[in-house]
Amino acid sequence: xxxxxxxxxxxxxxxxxxxxxxxxxxxxxxxxxxxxxxxxxxxxxxxxxxxxxxxxxxxxxxxxxxxxxxxxxxxxxxxxxxxxxxxxxxxxxxxxxxxxxxxxxxxxxxxxxxxxxxxxxxxxxxxxxxxxxxxxxxxxxxxxxxxxxxxxxxxxxxxxxxxxxxxxxxxxxxxxxxxxxxxxxxxxxxxxxxxxxxxxxxxxxxxxxxxxxxxxxxxxxxxxxxxxxxxxxxxxxxxxxxxxxxxxxxxxxxxxxxxxxxxxxxxxxxxxxxxxxxxxxxxxxxxxxxxxxxxxxxxxxxxxxxx
Amino acid sequence: xxxxxxxxxxxxxxxxxxxxxxxxxxxxxxxxxxxxxxxxxxxxxxxxxxxxxxxxxxxxxxxxxxxxxxxxxxxxxxxxxxxxxxxxxxxxxxxxxxxxxxxxxxxxxxxxxxxxxxxxxxxxxxxxxxxxxxxxxxxxxxxxxxxxxxxxxxxxxxxxxxxxxxxxxxxxxxxxxxxxxxxxxxxxxxxxxxxxxxxxxxxxxxxxxxxxxxxxxxxxxxxxxxxxxxxxxxxxxxxxxxxxxxxxxxxxxxxxxxxxxxxxxxxxxxxxxxxxxxxxxxxxxxxxxxxxxxxxxxxxxxxxxxxxxxxxxxxxxxxxxxxxxxxxxxxxxxxxxxxxxxxxxxxxxxxxxxxxxxxxxxxxxxxxxxxxxxxxxxxxx
Numbered sequence: 001x002x003x004x005x006x007x008x009x010x011x012x013x014x015x016x017x018x019x020x021x022x023x024x025x026x027x028x029x030x031x032x033x034x035x036x037x038x039x040x041x042x043x044x045x046x047x048x049x050x051x052x053x054x055x056x057x058x059x060x061x062x063x064x065x066x067x068x069x070x071x072x073x074x075x076x077x078x079x080x081x082x083x084x085x086x087x088x089x090x091x092x093x094x095x096x097x098x099x100x101x102x103x104x105x106x107x108x109x110x111x112x113x114x115x116x117x118x119x120x121x122x123x124x125x126x127x128x129x130x131x132x133x134x135x136x137x138x139x140x141x142x143x144x145x146x147x148x149x150x151x152x153x154x155x156x157x158x159x160x161x162x163x164x165x166x167x168x169x170x171x172x173x174x175x176x177x178x179x180x181x182x183x184x185x186x187x188x189x190x191x192x193x194x195x196x197x198x199x200x201x202x203x204x205x206x207x208x209x210x211x212x213x214x215x216x217x218x219x220x221x222x223x224x225x226x227x228x229x230x231x232x233x234x235x236x237x238x239x240x241x242x243x244x245x246x247x248x249x250x251x252x253x254x255x256x257x258x259x260x261x262x263x264x265x266x267x268x269x270x271x272x273x274x275x276x277x278x279x280x281x282x283x284x285x286x287x288x289x290x291x292x293x294x295x296x297x298x299x300x301x302x303x304x305x306x307x
Numbered sequence: 308x309x310x311x312x313x314x315x316x317x318x319x320x321x322x323x324x325x326x327x328x329x330x331x332x333x334x335x336x337x338x339x340x341x342x343x344x345x346x347x348x349x350x351x352x353x354x355x356x357x358x359x360x361x362x363x364x365x366x367x368x369x370x371x372x373x374x375x376x377x378x379x380x381x382x383x384x385x386x387x388x389x390x391x392x393x394x395x396x397x398x399x400x401x402x403x404x405x406x407x408x409x410x411x412x413x414x415x416x417x418x419x420x421x422x423x424x425x426x427x428x429x430x431x432x433x434x435x436x437x438x439x440x441x442x443x444x445x446x447x448x449x450x451x452x453x454x455x456x457x458x459x460x461x462x463x464x465x466x467x468x469x470x471x472x473x474x475x476x477x478x479x480x481x482x483x484x485x486x487x488x489x490x491x492x493x494x495x496x497x498x499x500x501x502x503x504x505x506x507x508x509x510x511x512x513x514x515x516x517x518x519x520x521x522x523x524x525x526x527x528x529x530x531x532x533x534x535x536x537x538x539x540x541x542x543x544x545x546x547x548x549x550x551x552x553x554x555x556x557x558x559x560x561x562x563x564x565x566x567x568x569x570x571x572x573x574x575x576x577x578x579x580x581x582x583x584x585x586x587x588x589x590x591x592x593x594x595x596x597x598x599x600x601x602x603x604x605x606x607x608x609x610x611x612x613x614x615x616x617x618x619x620x621x622x623x624x625x626x627x628x629x630x631x632x633x634x635x636x637x638x639x640x641x642x643x644x645x646x647x648x649x650x651x652x653x654x655x656x657x658x659x660x661x662x663x664x665x666x667x668x669x670x671x672x673x674x675x676x677x678x679x680x681x682x683x684x685x686x687x688x
Contacts, residue, residue: 001310002308002309003308004611061308199683206684209684210683210686216674222621222680223621226597226618227600227625230597230604231596238310246596250594250596295582298585298586299585303585306570
């Protein structure tokens with residue numbers, strides 16, 4: 001057992017914090033449903049932060065840490081698929097990566113746009129294609145989910161897809177770890193933003209954080225968020241399908257428990273686009289349905305643990 | 308990071324399992340579900356802990372200077388996991404090796420060490436902890452059991468409640484009030500339970516026999532040498548001693564073992580079909596494993612001698628969630644197991660209710676998380 005971060009990992013996270021400093025807060029007057037930055041994306045890619053999984057001394061656990069840390073930014077960055085799934089397929093695949101399963105046609109997909117690499121899991125086979133305007137319908141309205149999203153209109157023919165000699169289960173495991181890592185970071189940031197607000201906002205002559213009705217629910221959110229972090233890290237280290245499914249399940253369970261509470265505690269401020277809370281919580285909401293949601297991840301966990 | 312046990316740690320766990328398999332009688336689970344404070348387990352523990360001591364596994368985590376092997380907190384965790392998952396055959400004596408022994412070593416007088424340590428080391432000492440009172444539960448520092456020093460003797464009057472193991476204990480680690488200063492007016496006395504003036508009344512409980520009691524002190528007289536540490540030093544001593552005890556019982560491990568047992572039973576009785584039961588089992592497992600990891604993160608700090616902060620409260624609350632999830636799973640999918648035939652699940656179910664109540668209520672843990680982890684402004688008093 002060794003549960004502390006290595007010096008290299010601490011350095012990498014420090015470097016991300018430094019690089020992401022200009023993106024740590026929302027630009028003034030911005031009232032977007034989703035916030036992205038091509039510049040941030042480029043800097044992260046050029047800095048090699050999304051390629052750490054392939055480095056022997058760093059590996060997927062460091063990739064999970066990177067994903068968790070980046071998710072804390074109000075800016076949505078496509079990191080989970082690139083950092084955790086791409087190394088299994090082809091480290092040179094063009095970003096962003098979109099992960100889909102059978103049945104995705106007609107549905108909105110995170111980060112989908114012409115030029116994106118779509119990784120498609122169907123009947124145990126892993127393949128990919130580069131999205132073009134034949135496959136993608138730009139969303140009519142801005143998505144409420146705080147990710148850039150577009151609808152997948154159609155799939156290319158089988159012959160146009162690139163196939164990989166990688167098991168779909170392995171990809172699913174990494175996908176689940178990525179999901180859990182991203183949700184952990186989102187919950188941590190949303191919790192921190194809520195804590196700041198309730199500590200400053202006064203009613204009845206005192207900060208609303210001094211009322212136990214809020215304190216205990218926020219403390220429970222801390223327990224769930226802490227649990228999500230440790231489950232993510234364990235799964236990233238062991239790469240065990242059962243650990244990964246439990247991590248994804250717990251992340252989705254926890255997300256469900258906390259998102260409405262956080263908005264609730266902000267009162268009417270929690271309904272605005274002026275407070276950035278939605279930039280984390282509405283991404284969390286998007287992740288709740290990923291990989292079939294809690295039920296599917298629970299069944300995958302039960303299968304892996306008890307057969 | 309690394310979540311694997313070393314070969315040595317794994318070998319230690321195997322050694323414990325082999326020992327338990329050899330030492331526990333065939334009907335052990337039927338004995339165990341009576342509860343760690345029961346007459347059956349207490350009597351059994353006096354032999355069992357003796358043999359555990361002979362095998363070098365009663366207190367391997369104590370420093371060599373104290374007669375232990377100086378093994379780190381991971382070994383203490385493995386020991387506790389295996390014992391607790393087996394129904395805690397050490398009975399009340401787990402408390403001795405976790406904190407009473409080490410506290411005696413650190414704060415006891417030469418005389419106290421000489422008389423009180425040998426029975427602990429031999430695995431034949433039952434202690435009870437005289438802390439809670441009828442009006443001092445979560446607010447322990449308001450306790451009122453009074454000890455008055457008079458001509459070299461303390462005269463004790465008052466009442467304790469919820470005292471585990473009191474009926475069969477040899478000694479009580481008793482918190483008394485010696486002055487009105489809230490925390491600095493509390494003094495520890497070590498009181499033999501056969502001292503005249505002590506009355507113990509067992510309180511019938513869901514957990515099992517022998518686990519909770521009222522203890523009355525009517526003009527109980529002990530010599531001044533029964534004082535443990537200085538007058539007014541109790542709060543400092545128990546804060547030190549119980550810091551590690553917050554995670555003393557690895558309840559997540561018994562919860563997971565009970566969950567595995569429940570799934571095994573469902574598989575044989577045809578109940579493991581359809582999606583609902585599997586989803587609920589996985590949800591419970593997610594909580595036992597988050598609790599396990601949160602606890603391990605703290606053990607990791609202990610091993611490195613880093614200060615343990617309020618994250619221990621977070622881990623403990625996580626354990627409460629896990630206990631409840633597993634109990635609820637069994638109630639929903641295997642209710643018959645709690646009525647007949649399955650002592651292990653019954654044992655888990657009965658003990659599970661304690662998780663959120665004993666050693667600091669779950670709500671107190673939430674208060675600590677809110678104030679010390681999240682750093683929310685304090686509630687007005």
